[in-house]
Amino acid sequence: xxxxxxxxxxxxxxxxxxVSVPALRGINLAVEPGEFLAVVGPSGSGKSTLFYVIGGxxxxxxxxxxxxxxxLSQMSDAERxxxxxxxxGFVFQKFNLLPTLTAAExxxxxxxxxxxxxxxxxxFDEILRLLGIGDRLxxxxxALSGGEQQRVAIARALANSPKILLADEPTGNLxxxxxxxxxxxxxxxxxxxxxxxxxxxHNPGAGTFCxxxxxxxxxxxxVEP
Amino acid sequence: xxxxxxxxxxLHRPIRTLxxxxxxxxxxxxxxxxxxxxxxxxxxxxxxxxxVGADIIVRPSTSQAAMGLSxxxxxxxxxxxxxxxxxxxxxxxxxVYLLTSNFQTITGVDLAGFSRMCGGLKYVAGGPFEQPxxxxxxxxxxxxxxVTVGQNMQIWNRNFRIVGIVEPGKLSxxxxxxxxxxxxxxxxxxxxxxxxxLRNPDDTATIxxxxxxxxxxxxxxxxxxxxxLISINSYPALGTFIRVVIGLAVTIGFLVVMLxxxxxxxxxxxxxxxxxxxGASRLYIVGIVIRETLVLTLLGIGAGIALSHGxxxxxxxxxxxxxxxxxxxxxxxxxxxxxxxxxxxALYPAARAARQDPIAALAYE
Ligand SMILES: Nc1ncnc2c1ncn2[C@@H]1O[C@H](COP(=O)(O)OP(=O)(O)O)[C@@H](O)[C@H]1O
Ligand SMILES: [Mg+2]
Numbered sequence: 001x002x003x004x005x006x007x008x009x010x011x012x013x014x015x016x017x018x019v020s021v022p023a024l025r026g027i028n029l030a031v032e033p034g035e036f037l038a039v040v041g042p043s044g045s046g047k048s049t050l051f052y053v054i055g056g057x058x059x060x061x062x063x064x065x066x067x068x069x070x071x072l073s074q075m076s077d078a079e080r081x082x083x084x085x086x087x088x089g090f091v092f093q094k095f096n097l098l099p100t101l102t103a104a105e106x107x108x109x110x111x112x113x114x115x116x117x118x119x120x121x122x123x124f125d126e127i128l129r130l131l132g133i134g135d136r137l138x139x140x141x142x143a144l145s146g147g148e149q150q151r152v153a154i155a156r157a158l159a160n161s162p163k164i165l166l167a168d169e170p171t172g173n174l175x176x177x178x179x180x181x182x183x184x185x186x187x188x189x190x191x192x193x194x195x196x197x198x199x200x201x202h203n204p205g206a207g208t209f210c211x212x213x214x215x216x217x218x219x220x221x222x223v224e225p
Numbered sequence: 226x227x228x229x230x231x232x233x234x235x236l237h238r239p240i241r242t243l244x245x246x247x248x249x250x251x252x253x254x255x256x257x258x259x260x261x262x263x264x265x266x267x268x269x270x271x272x273x274x275x276x277v278g279a280d281i282i283v284r285p286s287t288s289q290a291a292m293g294l295s296x297x298x299x300x301x302x303x304x305x306x307x308x309x310x311x312x313x314x315x316x317x318x319x320x321v322y323l324l325t326s327n328f329q330t331i332t333g334v335d336l337a338g339f340s341r342m343c344g345g346l347k348y349v350a351g352g353p354f355e356q357p358x359x360x361x362x363x364x365x366x367x368x369x370x371x372v373t374v375g376q377n378m379q380i381w382n383r384n385f386r387i388v389g390i391v392e393p394g395k396l397s398x399x400x401x402x403x404x405x406x407x408x409x410x411x412x413x414x415x416x417x418x419x420x421x422x423l424r425n426p427d428d429t430a431t432i433x434x435x436x437x438x439x440x441x442x443x444x445x446x447x448x449x450x451x452x453x454l455i456s457i458n459s460y461p462a463l464g465t466f467i468r469v470v471i472g473l474a475v476t477i478g479f480l481v482v483m484l485x486x487x488x489x490x491x492x493x494x495x496x497x498x499x500x501x502x503x504g505a506s507r508l509y510i511v512g513i514v515i516r517e518t519l520v521l522t523l524l525g526i527g528a529g530i531a532l533s534h535g536x537x538x539x540x541x542x543x544x545x546x547x548x549x550x551x552x553x554x555x556x557x558x559x560x561x562x563x564x565x566x567x568x569x570x571a572l573y574p575a576a577r578a579a580r581q582d583p584i585a586a587l588a589y590e
Contacts, residue, residue: 052584057502078506085504092587096499100233105226112226113505156503 002069004163004196005031005054010063011220012049023049025220026063033163036190036197038207041217047200050217051166054198055088056080068163085114089157089165093172095149097141103152104137110159120161127158130188147178151185158195165189167199171206179203183210227509231516234489241485242521248481249525249563250532255474256559257533257551262540263463265548266328271452276394278343279420280429282451283307286442295323297407297415303440304419312432314424317342318416319396320406327546329366331380332397333406336361342422343395350374351389354402360385361400363393369546381409398546475566478525483570486518490574490581497578498586507579514575515568522567526560 012024023046031037039047052058053065056072059080065072068087072080090096097106111119128134131151141149150170157165167186171179187210189195201207207214216225235242285298297320308316320333336353340346349364351374360378367373367390377384385401407413423432429447436445446454457464490497497510537549 052587055502057583057587081501081504081506083504084502088504090502096495096502096587098230098496098499100237101230105229108226109230109500110503113500113503113509 003030003066004033004035004068005029005198006064006066007050007054008064010050010053010065011061012046012053012058013061014049023220024053024060027220027222029215029222031164031196031198033196034190034194035213036187036211037199038211038214039198039200039217040202040204040207040214043202045217046220047217048168049220051090051168051198051200054164055090055166056083057090086116086160087163089160089162091150091153091157091165091167091170093169095141095146095153095173097149097153097156099141102138102140103133103144103148103155106141106152107137107156107159110156114160116160119159123161124155124159127189127193128155130192131155131185145178146174147181150174150178150182154182154185154189158189163196165195165197167197169200169202172202179206186210227513227516231513231520234493234513234517235520238489241488245481245485245521246525246528249478249522249567250528252474252478252563252566253526253529253559254532254536255477256471256562257529257555258536258540258549259467259470260555260559261533261537261549261551262547263457263467264552265550267455267457268550269548271455273394273396274452274455275448276343277339277396277420277448278422280423280426280448281421281433281436282444282446282448283419283421283436283440284417284444284446286444295321297321297410297412297417299416299419301414301416304416307419307421307436310432312424312428314422315342316419316421318403318419320403320410320412320415321397321417322406322410329399329546330397331399331401331406333403334397334400335403336400339396339400342420346389346395347392349390349392351387354388356386356388357402357405357408358383358385359388359402361389361391362387363391363395363398365393365545366398369544383409471562475562478522478563479566479570481570482518482521482567483573485521486514486571486574487577489517490514490578493578494581494586497581498583501581501583502587510579510581511575514571514578518567518571519564522564525567526556526563529559529563530556 007027007029010024010027011022014021014023027050039050041047053060053072054067060073063073067083070083075083098109101109131154133148133151133155136144136148136152144152170186171182174182183206186197186199190197190210199211204214215222217223283299299318301318304316304318307313315338317335317338319339322331324331346361354361360380362372370378372378372387374387374390376387378387380401407415423429433445433447457467500510533551537551540547540549
């Protein structure tokens with residue numbers, strides 16, 4: 001099967017005025033469709049940056065990053081924006097729901113941005129059932145618990161049936177109980193619906209619990225554990 | 226869905242929204258009131274001039290188009306000469322002094338002749354002149370100055386006794402005997418202008434032609450022509466003043482909208498980052514800022530139109546002598562001007578939001 005993600009010799013250098021921060025120093029990585037990959041590593045090792053590049057939020061400095069056969073390093077800003085709409089779904093540690101909108105509207109705006117007309121209601125209802133937030137949709141984020149907010153964020157990330165779900169420490173702000181629930185749901189999404197998932201985690205146990213495979217990062221490189 | 230987001234954004238910061246709407250409302254009120262006041266005063270002046278009931282107006286060669294006169298250069302004998310023309314029913318001359326304090330005029334009239342021409346002054350109190358230092362005022366002036374029959378009024382530091390109050394609409398708000406005015410101003414035997422009434426108004430054009438032959442260099446207008454000259458175009462300084470006020474008003478609206486949207490963008494760094502992570506294009510982000518600005522300005526325009534009607538009410542309550550006319554076509558113009566200023570103000574914040582780096586907002590959690 002062709003890889004859905006293929007990263008080769010990828011580097012990313014942040015420039016802040018005269019200072020250059022090399023965040024990625026030559027990453028090689030391949031992910032198959034339907035795979036659940038965990039990424040672990042110390043803080044500052046470049047995990048988030050890797051996700052931003054794969055997710056098209058920023059351009060790579062050098063190397064190749066092919067998503068679903070398209071090379072991000074050759075894409076314009078506008079093309080990467082288009083890729084984010086339908087191919088990528090982001091989940092963040094801090095949930096990042098729009099605070100003034102209800103849960104349902106947060107999901108709706110993702111569809112609106114993508115201009116998603118042939119939206120698969122049945123499929124999405126199944127996702128909502130799996131996430132167990134059907135009765136919380138009319139609430140605004142402040143009225144939801146952390147666990148509920150993160151589940152809404154997952155639903156929003158999946159609203160346009162992206163090929164890849166990128167979750168950056170999705171349980172980093174949750175207590176043990178809620179963490180376990182969210183991890184179980186991500187695992188279910190992957191096992192039952194075949195959703196490709198990349199997840200950053202600081203907790204190696206979380207990786208072994210739901211991922212097929214775990215890669216370790218340090219100083220902008222993928223290393224042996 | 227975007228509209229919902231725009232609306233929620235506005236509700237999220239009610240004070241800021243209120244301030245921006247108020248600024249635009251003030252902008253609109255300022256424009257509508259200044260334009261309405263200028264047009265209103267001129268329209269009112271034209272209406273009163275038509276109230277004279279004349280068909281033709283003769284003015285000396287030295288007078289500037291429709292400007293107030295404060296001079297008397299026509300020989301009184303001309304009045305009789307014109308009156309005796311075959312198709313002229315009557316002629317009456319007046320002397321005019323323009324009060325620079327409120328752009329109203331003191332008019333010297335031959336009361337008998339003037340009354341006949343205008344179809345009679347309608348007295349609501351008192352009656353015609355009896356003495357040289359008698360004055361007749363209209364109801365508006367009486368209300369503005371809070372005076373009544375029997376009281377004195379000062380004109381050129383002289384005491385005039387108010388003997389009559391008349392309904393407004395006949396040329397002037399203050400009348401005094403023409404002889405008195407000629408004496409006081411040193412205009413003996415002179416008139417500021419002469420009004421002609423024809424036996425048949427259809428002859429107006431022909432007679433104007435004849436008069437122009439007879440009185441070369443004089444300004445000779447039909448009533449329609451003369452009143453059409455009472456417009457902003459005849460008063461370049463007024464036009465400039467209006468443009469300056471509009472300019473200032475738009476600047477206020479522009480600056481407040483710009484500042485408001487700019488702070489909104491700064492505090493929504495994260496939200497913009499989130500929208501971008503969801504795939505929102507620059508255009509989409511710009512669209513949100515533009516819509517938000519548009520809602521602000523439209524609300525402000527609505528409030529401003531309401532406020533200008535309030536301002537009109539207040540002005541006419543406390544300054545009856547001032548006339549404000551709020552034409553609908555000016556609502557549209559003022560609205561377009563405000564929308565234009567608002568959009569200009571939204572430009573920089575919108576561009577900044579569109580250019581914002583999503584990960585700068587999302588990365589450092
Ligand atoms: N927007 C940015 N500008 C400059 N430097 C950044 C930015 N984001 C991250 N970095 C730097 O890049 C390195 C990797 O950061 P990050 O990808 O966030 O690592 P991790 O997610 O593993 O903690 C760090 O040294 C961090 O300070
Ligand atoms: Mg990180």
